[in-house]
Amino acid sequence: MVDKSDIFFGDDPFQIVKRWFKEAVKTEINDPDAIALSTVDTSGMPNVRMVLLREIEAASFVFYTNYGSVKSKEILSNQLAAFVWHSKTLRRQIRVRGHIEKENGLAADQYYQSRSLKSRIGAWASIQSQPLSSKSHLMDQVEFFEEKYGNSPSRPPFWGGWRVKPLEIEFWADGQARLHDRFRWSRQTLEHTWDIQRLNP
Numbered sequence: 777m778v779d780k781s782d783i784f785f786g787d788d789p790f791q792i793v794k795r796w797f798k799e800a801v802k803t804e805i806n807d808p809d810a811i812a813l814s815t816v817d818t819s820g821m822p823n824v825r826m827v828l829l830r831e832i833e834a835a836s837f838v839f840y841t842n843y844g845s846v847k848s849k850e851i852l853s854n855q856l857a858a859f860v861w862h863s864k865t866l867r868r869q870i871r872v873r874g875h876i877e878k879e880n881g882l883a884a885d886q887y888y889q890s891r892s893l894k895s896r897i898g899a900w901a902s903i904q905s906q907p908l909s910s911k912s913h914l915m916d917q918v919e920f921f922e923e924k925y926g927n928s929p930s931r932p933p934f935w936g937g938w939r940v941k942p943l944e945i946e947f948w949a950d951g952q953a954r955l956h957d958r959f960r961w962s963r964q965t966l967e968h969t970w971d972i973q974r975l976n977p
């Protein structure tokens with residue numbers, strides 16, 4: 777095992793991510809779980825946008841979105857994605873690259889139902905990433921779905937989770953005089969064990 781000081785300590789990178797997020801919950805002013813999600817379109821042009829990382833599980837990271845959105849179309853085109861998390865307060869960064877697959881089962885239902893009624897209706901009303909003629913048209917759509925589904929909308933079939941299964945996770949922490957600490961966990965396939973390497977800053 778590579779020599780690793782306390783914040784990098786552990787044999788399971790998902791546990792390290794969880795620990796860092798837990799610390800960030802206490803220090804960030806909002807959205808401590810916000811990540812910049814990167815995808816690539818069919819021409820090879822990269823794309824990036826923020827999403828909220830809602831679940832960190834034993835072997836994957838899950839966020840939720842509209843399956844018709846640009847990001848989802850790009851994900852579907854090659855089933856690969858990357859994301860970066862940054863905490864300004866902790867001065868730390870986590871980078872993740874890997875495979876990505878749909879989470880549109882029970883976990884997505886449960887997460888959808890845990891959201892506020894307004895958010896649940898909003899998911900029905902927004903044709904995410906498509907042009908919108910006016911805000912008032914969107915509000916009409918909201919009203920339409922409020923009337924249609926009342927207090928108990930079910931999860932739209934076009935809305936759910938994406939599960940990132942990493943091949944690479946890099947932990948970065950700010951060091952003095954820009955001599956930062958970096959540890960990269962990588963594996964050839966999801967079935968392989970992790971290799972850990974300290975990297976130059």
Ligand SMILES: Cc1cc2nc3c(=O)[nH]c(=O)nc-3n(C[C@H](O)[C@H](O)[C@H](O)COP(=O)(O)O)c2cc1C
Nearest residue numbers: 807810825826827828840841842845846847848905
């Ligand atoms: C802090 C923050 C968190 C966001 N979280 C989500 C999210 O969890 N899911 C989502 O679909 N969009 C989220 N958004 C909006 C996305 O950044 C983006 O505008 C939207 O998903 C459409 O992206 P696309 O057209 O590339 O698919 C968030 C934006 C910000 C600034």
